[in-house]
Amino acid sequence: MKHYKLMMASLLLAIGGGNAVAQTDVTSDYLLNPSFELSAKDTPLAAPVKKANGNVDIYGWKLTGVNKSTANSEIVNKDIDNSSNYGTKVDPADGKYYLFARNGWAQNSQIKLTSDEISLPKGYYKLSVKYKQLYGYDEDAQKNSNTKTSIAFVSSSSEIVSKTSDPAKGIKGNNKTNDFVNMAWSTLETEVFHISATKTGKLVIKLNVGSPKRSDFLIDDVHIYKVSRASALKVVIDNAQKIIPTANVGNSVLQISKEEVEKLKNAISTAEALVNKTDATEEELDNGIKALNTAVETYKNTELNKPGENDKFNIIISGNSDYKHNDKTLTFKANNGPGGYAMGYTEDKGVFYNQAVTLTYAGNKDLYYLSINEDNGKIIYVGLGTNYDGNNLQIRAIDSKEKALKIQVQATSTDGLYNILNTVTKTYISANSADDTGFYTANSQYKNFKIIPAIKNTATIDITDAKWATFIAPFDATLPEGVKAYTCDAKEGTTLTLTEATELKANTPYILYSENIVNQSVEGYALANKESYNGGYLTGVYTEATVEKGNYVLQNQDENGVAFYLVDSDKFKSGANKAYMTIPASAGAKSFTLDTTATALNKLLGNTGAVEVERFNAAGAKVEAPVKGLNIIKMSDGSIVKVIIK
Numbered sequence: 001m002k003h004y005k006l007m008m009a010s011l012l013l014a015i016g017g018g019n020a021v022a023q024t025d026v027t028s029d030y031l032l033n034p035s036f037e038l039s040a041k042d043t044p045l046a047a048p049v050k051k052a053n054g055n056v057d058i059y060g061w062k063l064t065g066v067n068k069s070t071a072n073s074e075i076v077n078k079d080i081d082n083s084s085n086y087g088t089k090v091d092p093a094d095g096k097y098y099l100f101a102r103n104g105w106a107q108n109s110q111i112k113l114t115s116d117e118i119s120l121p122k123g124y125y126k127l128s129v130k131y132k133q134l135y136g137y138d139e140d141a142q143k144n145s146n147t148k149t150s151i152a153f154v155s156s157s158s159e160i161v162s163k164t165s166d167p168a169k170g171i172k173g174n175n176k177t178n179d180f181v182n183m184a185w186s187t188l189e190t191e192v193f194h195i196s197a198t199k200t201g202k203l204v205i206k207l208n209v210g211s212p213k214r215s216d217f218l219i220d221d222v223h224i225y226k227v228s229r230a231s232a233l234k235v236v237i238d239n240a241q242k243i244i245p246t247a248n249v250g251n252s253v254l255q256i257s258k259e260e261v262e263k264l265k266n267a268i269s270t271a272e273a274l275v276n277k278t279d280a281t282e283e284e285l286d287n288g289i290k291a292l293n294t295a296v297e298t299y300k301n302t303e304l305n306k307p308g309e310n311d312k313f314n315i316i317i318s319g320n321s322d323y324k325h326n327d328k329t330l331t332f333k334a335n336n337g338p339g340g341y342a343m344g345y346t347e348d349k350g351v352f353y354n355q356a357v358t359l360t361y362a363g364n365k366d367l368y369y370l371s372i373n374e375d376n377g378k379i380i381y382v383g384l385g386t387n388y389d390g391n392n393l394q395i396r397a398i399d400s401k402e403k404a405l406k407i408q409v410q411a412t413s414t415d416g417l418y419n420i421l422n423t424v425t426k427t428y429i430s431a432n433s434a435d436d437t438g439f440y441t442a443n444s445q446y447k448n449f450k451i452i453p454a455i456k457n458t459a460t461i462d463i464t465d466a467k468w469a470t471f472i473a474p475f476d477a478t479l480p481e482g483v484k485a486y487t488c489d490a491k492e493g494t495t496l497t498l499t500e501a502t503e504l505k506a507n508t509p510y511i512l513y514s515e516n517i518v519n520q521s522v523e524g525y526a527l528a529n530k531e532s533y534n535g536g537y538l539t540g541v542y543t544e545a546t547v548e549k550g551n552y553v554l555q556n557q558d559e560n561g562v563a564f565y566l567v568d569s570d571k572f573k574s575g576a577n578k579a580y581m582t583i584p585a586s587a588g589a590k591s592f593t594l595d596t597t598a599t600a601l602n603k604l605l606g607n608t609g610a611v612e613v614e615r616f617n618a619a620g621a622k623v624e625a626p627v628k629g630l631n632i633i634k635m636s637d638g639s640i641v642k643v644i645i646k
Helices: 229-242 258-275 282-300 597-605
Strands: 011-015 019-025 038-040 049-052 061-064 072-077 097-104 109-115 118-120 123-137 148-155 158-164 169-172 186-189 193-195 199-209 214-227 313-317 328-334 341-347 358-361 367-373 379-384 395-398 406-411 418-422 449-453 457-463 468-471 483-492 495-501 510-514 518-524 532-535 538-541 552-557 561-566 578-581 591-595 612-616 629-635 640-645
Touching (some): 123 158, 158 186, 199 214, 229 258, 258 282, 457 510, 468 538, 468 552, 510 538
Antiparallel strands (some): 011 019, 061 109, 072 097, 097 214, 109 199, 118 199, 123 214, 148 199, 313 328, 313 449, 367 379, 406 418, 457 518, 468 510, 468 578, 483 495, 538 578, 552 561, 552 578, 561 591, 612 629
16 A cells, blocks of 8 residues: 655654664555545545534544534645634645544543554554644633543554543633644654554544533644664663652652662663664564563552551642642541541641541552541541542542542652542542642642651640649550549539549540659640540640630639639630630539549548558459449558549
């Protein structure tokens, strides 16, 4: 088969990295009508051809998918207006004619241009096509189009090679413009592909219609090139060099394995030596291409270094140009919406809010479940809005691992920065806009994150010579030596009944007692999702808060000593990590005093000075701390005291 035009038999092209690649243009040997210049064999097209509302007939090709009621397809020359609103008299990329096709009001449809059957013998090839594409929209929300062009060689319904363009530019409205006229023809070119034995198939050009308004395409100048083995190896080398990472390489968690990078570099060096070997045989070159392709695929399948099961992380939005909330940490706060959490970039790292994220491996390349722990031990996962009758772009909390979203962590070309892919929508989690704080699948430019070891929150236990204090922490903590902790949910008259606790639980307010002054910091991964928590009569706060009239605060007043005193002013402030008391039906009591197991015991002992030596429960088993019910206490003076703890 011969093209009616004269075509160059061979040429040299610069492909990636400046490498001179020897390739032969073999288009005329296989394609009947690569530039849409013929009406039949060896018969030049005499005039433009137009098909209103449907698919135009093209010699050597079959066009399908053009809407039969709202779309056109045409073979057009530069002197004739096409049916586009984006510039009508366009110079072809080659020859006198080009193909115009459009679909209107047919979002996510596809126009397909399929060649007659061709047979490619053993060798290395690549395909190319010239194109222009635009789409229209009415509303700003429709700007993210999926209008694209692709080219492929298909054999027995399998794509041997394919390449898809970037999305088209969008134009608001339908007014005539000169965009197509002024726009340069773009070239879509596949990678070099190998035919190991003669293979029969078809060249397929797909025009993806992504706009709800209209998508317009210009297509011209299709080529098939045969590439020499040495040049094919040069292309493989060039492509391999492009994927060598320049950042996030090392042995730390979520870095690219340094060892695997070195393996790829060594494979490239071996291939380069083969290219420079002047007497390399065809078999050696074939094996070299195969070996380097294998090394590339192995590297592409290399996973980021996995975190440990107990590792905790902060996800921090960072490194996004013009973003107003850079360096804020993904934070989980309570709300009344679906899933019970608002997730967003609102706080600095290490605050009292829940920010410590677990990445649980999900069984495939860099896929993870993202979760947090609640203060009750329950695990909360990141899921999708579909769990709550929403959509797959929405990110929602969910308590089911089976329904959790698998996210993919992707290292960027900047050290310490990562992208997070929503694997259901195949788009990126990001912020919606420069001033947006929501954790959402917006696929915007604001998609860069730091993923660092989680920073723990700290809180200070501060007990003065008054011996009493209040305390709350957003994490579990161990009591300092000599410090006792109490909860309170009962009273007798104006005396509070305190129940001793053996440890400090997250988000639980306590009353503390120590004979000695204590000023000690404790730390842990924060589990709070709100600013205050209630426990019995106590309300603990994580920020300075105004205590309303009618509540009670712990004070040491000279006249009456340490007690909870009634707040009678609107100006009283509680410090962070402190607690105040709300007592229902208090009947206007001015204060409440404290009663503990310790003070009750002293009364029983008559203040003899004896101290506890051993303690047993009602069954006679030795215990290390007070227990509910009967406590049998052996004292240092040999006496036995029995105390019932409610």
